[in-house]
Amino acid sequence: MQSYADIAKGDVLLSVKDVSLSFGGVKAIQGVSFDIRKGEVRAIIGPNGAGKTSMLNVINGFYHPQAGEIMFKGIRRPKMKPYEAASGGIARTFQNVALFKGMTTLDNIMAGRSLKMNVGLFWQMLRFGPAEREEVIHRRRVEEIIDFLEIQAIRKTPVGKLPYGLQKRVELGRALAMEPELLLLDEPMAGMNLEEKEDMCRFILDVREQFGTTIALIEHDMGVVMDLSDRVVVLDYGRKIADGVPDVVKADKTVIDAYLGVAH
Amino acid sequence: MSDATLPAAPAFKMTPGRWTLLGFVAFALLIVALVSTGTIRRGDFLYNVFADPFVSMVDLPDLLVQTLWEGLVAGVLYALIALGFVLIFKASGVFNFAQGIMVVFAALSLVGIYEILTLRLGFPPGFVAAILSLFGAIGVMFVLAVVVERVVLRPLVNQHEIIMLMATVGLTYFLIGFGEYVFGGNPKVMITSQLGLPTGSSTFNILGGRVSIQHLDVAAAVIATIMIAALAFFFQYTRIGRALRAVADSHKAALSVGISLNQIWVIVWFTAGIVALVTGIMWGARSDVSFALEIIALKALPVLIIGGFTSIPGAIIGGLIIGVGEKIGEFYWGPLFGGGIESWLAYIIALGVLMFRPQGLFGEKIIERI
Ligand SMILES: Nc1ncnc2c1ncn2[C@@H]1O[C@H](COP(=O)(O)OP(=O)(O)O)[C@@H](O)[C@H]1O
Ligand SMILES: [Mg+2]
Numbered sequence: 001m002q003s004y005a006d007i008a009k010g011d012v013l014l015s016v017k018d019v020s021l022s023f024g025g026v027k028a029i030q031g032v033s034f035d036i037r038k039g040e041v042r043a044i045i046g047p048n049g050a051g052k053t054s055m056l057n058v059i060n061g062f063y064h065p066q067a068g069e070i071m072f073k074g075i076r077r078p079k080m081k082p083y084e085a086a087s088g089g090i091a092r093t094f095q096n097v098a099l100f101k102g103m104t105t106l107d108n109i110m111a112g113r114s115l116k117m118n119v120g121l122f123w124q125m126l127r128f129g130p131a132e133r134e135e136v137i138h139r140r141r142v143e144e145i146i147d148f149l150e151i152q153a154i155r156k157t158p159v160g161k162l163p164y165g166l167q168k169r170v171e172l173g174r175a176l177a178m179e180p181e182l183l184l185l186d187e188p189m190a191g192m193n194l195e196e197k198e199d200m201c202r203f204i205l206d207v208r209e210q211f212g213t214t215i216a217l218i219e220h221d222m223g224v225v226m227d228l229s230d231r232v233v234v235l236d237y238g239r240k241i242a243d244g245v246p247d248v249v250k251a252d253k254t255v256i257d258a259y260l261g262v263a264h
Numbered sequence: 265m266s267d268a269t270l271p272a273a274p275a276f277k278m279t280p281g282r283w284t285l286l287g288f289v290a291f292a293l294l295i296v297a298l299v300s301t302g303t304i305r306r307g308d309f310l311y312n313v314f315a316d317p318f319v320s321m322v323d324l325p326d327l328l329v330q331t332l333w334e335g336l337v338a339g340v341l342y343a344l345i346a347l348g349f350v351l352i353f354k355a356s357g358v359f360n361f362a363q364g365i366m367v368v369f370a371a372l373s374l375v376g377i378y379e380i381l382t383l384r385l386g387f388p389p390g391f392v393a394a395i396l397s398l399f400g401a402i403g404v405m406f407v408l409a410v411v412v413e414r415v416v417l418r419p420l421v422n423q424h425e426i427i428m429l430m431a432t433v434g435l436t437y438f439l440i441g442f443g444e445y446v447f448g449g450n451p452k453v454m455i456t457s458q459l460g461l462p463t464g465s466s467t468f469n470i471l472g473g474r475v476s477i478q479h480l481d482v483a484a485a486v487i488a489t490i491m492i493a494a495l496a497f498f499f500q501y502t503r504i505g506r507a508l509r510a511v512a513d514s515h516k517a518a519l520s521v522g523i524s525l526n527q528i529w530v531i532v533w534f535t536a537g538i539v540a541l542v543t544g545i546m547w548g549a550r551s552d553v554s555f556a557l558e559i560i561a562l563k564a565l566p567v568l569i570i571g572g573f574t575s576i577p578g579a580i581i582g583g584l585i586i587g588v589g590e591k592i593g594e595f596y597w598g599p600l601f602g603g604g605i606e607s608w609l610a611y612i613i614a615l616g617v618l619m620f621r622p623q624g625l626f627g628e629k630i631i632e633r634i
Contacts, residue, residue, distance in 0.1 A: 060520060062516070062519070082519035082520060082522070083519070083522050083523075083524050086519075086520065086521060086522030087522055091520070091521070092520050094516070094517070094520075098514045098516050098517035098520070099513075099514070099517060100509060100510045100513035100514060100517060100518075101513050101514075102509065102512075102513055103506070103509055103510070103513065107506055107509075110503075110506060111506055111507065111510045111518075111521055111523070112521050113503075114503065114506075114507055114510075114521050114522055114523050115521070115522040117503045131502060131503070134503070135501075135502075135503070174517075174521065175520075175521075177521075178521060178522070
């Protein structure tokens, strides 16, 4: 794992400044600022309804904040669309698993290559020549990811039939297929048993190690957060209440209060 | 594994569908009994409704074959219209009220462009002009898809389904008005032979009788089959087909991997437009090309009720069931009602199927999504 000193010196990949987002009367995010540096695992934690998922949705362009700005790779991105986020190198998974349920594991992960494939509609219709070659090349990459995640056995299974833990793994595979620079994981271990959690932890660390991917991670399990992350930002009621290395955050009085529900 | 742990055979349960089936069988036996004991006989109302049609089917099998064939051909065309609906519904959740009009509009464009080419631009009438017109009509359907995406879908995305439905109702009236303005309101004749489609018919002596088959109907069945197979292949094995299936499954997941919904919508509307064009050619060749053809869209609804709004196999099987059921009903029971039953029979057949399978043939979520 990188030391804090390394990361503190690292380049900022994404920064969020004074971002506020509300839905009608509900203030989901209120004036939150933080940054994510290249190569780090950045955890976002906080009680339910704190605004963590909303923050990921802002980062990948699903929601547009009413105030504040987002810089990605040094460029200001106002009103970034999901398509632009994806082509800029942001991939994500969802809290409640959003897979293409009728499609096989292979096809789901192949769908993650959509942006990397660009043979035109004409050849697609014929499906010979360039389109065929392109399929083969990308299929090879996808097989590597399948090996990496150890899901060879379910390659041809429609994902709707898989148990929840495996679905989360396929979803991670689909995000990895995009070869992202920034990977957003929304509670990747929720609803998993201990063994599945350990596997997922290992995959996340391996992803960072092997592909150098920067990771932003929402997680409830404090043990996991402390093990995996380089820095932690804590949200509560849409506000940022702490930001720093795990040990410091863990000892922070406001954080403990928020988690013990003192103010709730 | 010991025998004790083997699951017991599932107990036979009487579902509502099985009760209905049992009822039918019991009723059929009753009729047979009544007829053979002479309680009801030729000329009685009950005999005419419940016995006579089946007696004629057995006595004149050639007529039965003829009727079945005609039903299958009509069914193929119903299936194509339903297919257009399903494509658009799956990819964008829009119930496209304009699908029927798109059939007419596509056929009118084809014939209209042919008229312009041959009558005004001095092209020699014939195959070449017809093929040029075909490409022209495909171009028109592409432009329509782009315009619909820009003007209707994009501004209304995430609106309630009813609003989208109303937008397609508006599109229907726009296409009628625009079509009449550009191509005139008079019925036109489909350029069947110019396109190289066969027009004659052949008669076969089988089963002690004669069955006559229109060559055009054979061509329609073959072309429809090829088109459906090509579409299935396209969906299953290409990147864009995969993207289409992805969008149909989950909009947000598709967006997150960078699939552009706008591009996908253009592609599905264009595909539905091509399907409409093929349907329009086949249908127009059997009658003429006018806005009266629009009513065939009404046949698609019972097909969708049977097959489900999201199932392509459902559209195909549903279309064939309605087509065959309708022709059989019309031929054998129609005279009892003094004819004219084809306008509502399809709906009765759909209700009949729903009695056995309330969820439709293939549907898991046909009711939930509309
Ligand atoms: N699309 C939405 N419409 C309305 N309210 C929303 C929407 N998304 C999130 N919220 C609200 O914003 C607040 C933060 O939600 P969320 O970001 O999901 O929290 P977390 O992921 O931290 O549990 C909640 O009060 C939630 O109800
Ligand atoms: Mg959440």
